Amino acid sequence: MGLGDLVQKAVYLGVGLASLASEKATEKLAELRVQVQKLADEMVERGEMTTEEARRFVDDMLNKAQESVPAKPSTSRPAEPRRIEILVEDEPVTSTTSQVSENDVEEMRRRVLELQEELRRLKNN
Known part of the structure; x- marks a missing residue:
């Protein structure tokens, strides 16, 4: 064939x-x-x-x-995932239940970068 x-x-x-x-x-x-x-x-x-x-x-x-009823289903995908930017506020959060330390923020950034790299790797395979 x-x-x-x-x-x-x-x-x-x-x-x-x-x-x-x-x-x-x-x-x-x-x-x-x-x-x-x-x-x-x-x-x-x-x-x-x-x-x-x-x-x-x-x-x-x-x-x-x-x-x-949608006229035409959308099957197009974005070329890359949407980027998410993590911003650190200058002022500390006042609520004790929602406080995030600098270490937590850095850990989240590291994890996001790992997930982005894994996504790129899976996308290339």
Whole structure:
């Protein structure tokens, strides 16, 4: 199997998955429409809303459901993790339960550097 065949199969897989997701979303939307319509019909029968209000209610619910579905899932990742800077305050913390010593800060900095190095190593492997 050549590289071209592999790329072609990957493209077909992507198109197939997108098609399947679209079909599932359409099915769920149809089910939602039926359920919302039943709820609106019951509320009309009980006199809790008019027919016009029920129609608007169904339309609003379906529009909200469609808006909540993301148009395109984001699969991009940042090139590197976001950097976190540890700042040391000039003034000491007044609360005794949240005081952090200089040794603690240095230990945290050392640990962050170790974790960054481990992340780079794992990323390269």
